[in-house]
Amino acid sequence: MREIGIGLIGTGFMGKTHAIAYRAASSIFPDCPRSILRAVSDINIPAAEAMAAQFGFQRWSADWHSLLDDPSIEVISITTPNVMHREMALAAIAAGKHVHCEKPIAPNAADAHAMMEAAQAAGCVTQVGYNYIKNPLLKLAREMVSAGELGEITGFRGIHAEDYMADSQVPYNWRVDPSGGGGAVADLGSHIAGMARFLLGPISAVNADLETVIKTRPVAAGASERRDVLVDDIARLTVRFARGCGGTIEANWVATGRKMQLGFELTGSKGSLIFTQERLNEMLHYRSAASARNSGFVRIETGPAHPPYGLFCVAPGHQLGFNDLKTIEMAEFLSAINGGEHQGPDFREAWEIQKVIDAAIASSAAKSWIDIT
Amino acid sequence: MREIGIGLIGTGFMGKTHAIAYRAASSIFPDCPRSILRAVSDINIPAAEAMAAQFGFQRWSADWHSLLDDPSIEVISITTPNVMHREMALAAIAAGKHVHCEKPIAPNAADAHAMMEAAQAAGCVTQVGYNYIKNPLLKLAREMVSAGELGEITGFRGIHAEDYMADSQVPYNWRVDPSGGGGAVADLGSHIAGMARFLLGPISAVNADLETVIKTRPVAAGASERRDVLVDDIARLTVRFARGCGGTIEANWVATGRKMQLGFELTGSKGSLIFTQERLNEMLHYRSAASARNSGFVRIETGPAHPPYGLFCVAPGHQLGFNDLKTIEMAEFLSAINGGEHQGPDFREAWEIQKVIDAAIASSAAKSWIDIT
């Protein structure tokens, strides 16, 4: 089995998630190349060291450039704050690496475009961490749409809402630093906009209203000094899809009580789907029926009928978790590097998503519809 | 106990609902005046006759004017198609009657305003059939908002979606006749916009996108000839409330699979509510808590703690039905006629709601925000 050396930059939430997923992908997917955790890098030296020890990286470094110089590393995984993605990705591409970059890949579409072009010119395989669409049920949903099982699609009502920024005492941090791009619209909006595109294809126009609910935040945890917040807490988008239908998308990181409300209601002339990541192992499906006597929404539970679930567990209903979705993502990425079909999303798709985010920000400022071309 | 004579115009869905509710209100609410079903009118003579027999109206008539001439009738209930509301309501007011009119009361805000002014000038008590807000849980929700239990309100995400027009073979009918006003935005949008106002107060601006999904319909059931549809099937509104927060509202009568998705997610800095009429006897409530260990959304089940539930049943969890909501509406209306506090919604509130609908239609045409003043 081919081995692929991995270099990971960043040891936070997503850094750990990548390490877990690379390790799992190689064992759970029998045809997936074997990942070798070569090196992890973080400017926080103890974090890098601990991460290496815990996950079995062969070495660690405070300097991410050292990973690019390592010929045993084929893949660079970038899990640092958004504002650093461009520099790191371009350097990795220049060094001939394949690149996995967390979402959103850049503060704006222009940067994303530059990254996409560089990757394309270099023949580099890229992957972006829109992990939620790796859910087997999302693949089923897309298949149903494509096959016309829902008839003509008439509407999409999507949302990604969480509450990790709902407390006004959450301090100013990189998530609200405008140099990293938008606020909730970028952090969460990119997930649900990407999911919308995954299911229904391009979004052609946006009319958005962005709002900063918590207008100042402590400069640091517990500080009494506060700093103005310039990015949005809530974004409400009305959209048109190129296929002809309309929809709405909300991104909201002050949604008190919500931990993972990433979901949609998708309506067609012959059927509908309802999904929320809060119950990621089930999807509701309605099929127009002749008789109302015993029709209604069907609760589909994930099982071996929904690949690649069966690789995780041969029995239905046992359920996948968040890390399993990331494992699927990594397995697909590694397989693409090994010559398999690239299932994305790659930098091109991430750029397309970023255009939607940029259009939403511009639309809200202009108070008008913005076409996306 | 004071008796109040009722004259009902219309024998369709809502006509029957009114008759059921008037009869029930007087017995279930001990302090409510006793309604006497004096007369029912419909141009369909057999329908009027059957209705009188079934519900115990003392007489029936093909001519609704005859009800206005009857001094034993104090209240006129108007349940005919929207386009006829204005003429009937104004005539009833002129005849000195109190008026219950089904929603929306008029095709546009100007007509609604004229009706409101006439009622006000005549000292007439008016009621409009926004029955869903009569749910004890909606009253609880409003109380929580008013008392600040949810903190500062940060967002409202409302929808009223059903599928009774989803089949492209549903023939052209009064619902899609533009002389009666908007399409889904008026028929369903008025319910959810009214609910939003009930909970959060005035809507100050609207940015809407209206869409006709099924562009032609059979001229009659089974006909091959089809007629152009000029009203919307789906309306997507982004709104601003005068209190300062934003939100979205969707009205959709082609939502395949949905029978009664009238609901909202209401988010505040200290708590949140989730409600759908699909499960009208429960509401989810989240309260920000110090400990995440055992916090989460609470499923509140309706019971005697939520007046006037206890008048229907002394034990919790037994559940109210749709007709019970209408019964509450009628009891409140009859009590207001008898000098009790008017809980509305009256013609003034219906006019306010209609302004939101008109603004949505105008906004969609202009592709811009419209202020509501």
Place this chain on the structure above:
Amino acid sequence: MREIGIGLIGTGFMGKTHAIAYRAASSIFPDCPRSILRAVSDINIPAAEAMAAQFGFQRWSADWHSLLDDPSIEVISITTPNVMHREMALAAIAAGKHVHCEKPIAPNAADAHAMMEAAQAAGCVTQVGYNYIKNPLLKLAREMVSAGELGEITGFRGIHAEDYMADSQVPYNWRVDPSGGGGAVADLGSHIAGMARFLLGPISAVNADLETVIKTRPVAAGASERRDVLVDDIARLTVRFARGCGGTIEANWVATGRKMQLGFELTGSKGSLIFTQERLNEMLHYRSAASARNSGFVRIETGPAHPPYGLFCVAPGHQLGFNDLKTIEMAEFLSAINGGEHQGPDFREAWEIQKVIDAAIASSAAKSWIDIT
């Protein structure tokens, strides 16, 4: 339309429910005889008087015997505590009345049998208040079972749990008076045992474990003196049905948090049903399917496809409430008096249910299976 005079004994929870339902039945069911509320009786004179005023009874009385002497009264409704049912029912039957009696109709099967025999000898139409099986979805469930749509039935798992006795400070009252029969097994167990019989037919054997959780209760509200409780708080039954399958039934009135958990899981070789009265307008239905890809439990929402829902509301998804179920019960009873098909449950069925309760009590005492013959 034929008129039927009603005499009601008792003005408590069920007394009010009867009055509401009699009034509603005549208007909502077009072919149902018209009920005339002739008289209400209660030893609590102000209660009787208030009840008469509120619901429009033509007269009231402190003496229930006076209702039996009234030739304008055709029907006696008995809603007093269980221990009084036998005397009242036998007297009413002797007076030539038709009788509605709340459940359980007697403290034991012997009494129920005597009541059943008297009614039969007199040609009296009887009805017992097992209202929950009047739900249109329960009728659908029974129809599915009968038609073989679920295949061979393999199991029933039923429960009726509430928490109105969970607080050890709830005082000693008629519910725990052993002269009225069992405790939870009679009060709640009769509902779920009756529902099991409604769906699957006779129960042929029982193996039960009854338990008194709260062993003493205050002699009155707030009293410090306590009295021993001799009836069960929880009953756990394993049963065999005459049709060949097995099941379990639980009755529990100390189920903290439960307000109306009356439901079942019904499993067959080709399909399954899940129902709980907590969401009385929906039932889950699984049908064995060739493909696991999009199969699962279907959430059926009540609508006009489930008679007699359409008489209450012409649109699906609007939902019935508890009082509506009682209205269906009364309409069926009145129609049976008028010569229509008797849909029950009548005194015979109530006797059959009581035999199950008696067998449960005996089984628990004997710690062995008891056959029901």
Place this chain on the structure above:
Amino acid sequence: MREIGIGLIGTGFMGKTHAIAYRAASSIFPDCPRSILRAVSDINIPAAEAMAAQFGFQRWSADWHSLLDDPSIEVISITTPNVMHREMALAAIAAGKHVHCEKPIAPNAADAHAMMEAAQAAGCVTQVGYNYIKNPLLKLAREMVSAGELGEITGFRGIHAEDYMADSQVPYNWRVDPSGGGGAVADLGSHIAGMARFLLGPISAVNADLETVIKTRPVAAGASERRDVLVDDIARLTVRFARGCGGTIEANWVATGRKMQLGFELTGSKGSLIFTQERLNEMLHYRSAASARNSGFVRIETGPAHPPYGLFCVAPGHQLGFNDLKTIEMAEFLSAINGGEHQGPDFREAWEIQKVIDAAIASSAAKSWIDIT
């Protein structure tokens, strides 16, 4: 970090699950010893070879005895059919290995007792695969019970129902071979009985009814010849716990439509819990409250407040999957081998569970209560 060599016997459903979990445990749990997959054994040689390649076992063997002779192997994982557990476990213990054995560990309590005694005599650390209780929410539930947060426990209503044997064409296999022990009562009943014990402690008596629904099965897939089935498809247990309360337990592998209904309703004088593995990342919790206005069941979603969730993901609501539960089990097992606290369940606990299963079988045969001592 200490390394622990693993030898795995069996390559089926559970074999793969063990391999996945051993690999994941060492990386996700920072303090967990590092597992080294030394060898895998299966009489099916291609399966053993493929397994070794996929999961990185250093070698494979057709002969499981060879694993016992390997001094680099400290742990033997047994995932073969139940009937083989005893021989393998005793041999592994004799060879000085620590042993993980899938549940149920033996066809009967006597065998389990022998295994337990051997392990104890040898000072061997044992683990049994009751993975579902490794759910952080189950630990929370047990903690709530122990701390008295639910008051005095009054009842347990548990079930483990699936439908993998519901089709009468599923052929005769090891699951229905009586030499391996009971049927559903052993395969599924041991899970829910074990969960009951985990939460509430010892079960002191059982009254059970076991039933074989599908009385013959094809001798092989597609065969027309059928063989009598001697084990149960459904087991219905009424139980008494040593702590004083009662409950019911059902095991059912012909529960059409159910894929993973392993759950319970647990009721106490001051609160209740509802859980089902079908939604393993949420648990409903009711706490008796002074006010009914906004009380009800709280839906607790798993998050970092519920250790060890935070090791899998730092953000709440992202959800664990089935394999994550197994990973927790393996991490605890490896830590116990390394001298950490043993959290079980070990062979002693498995023996205790087996006594409940044996008692259920005996009770059903005797049609009487059986005490468990």
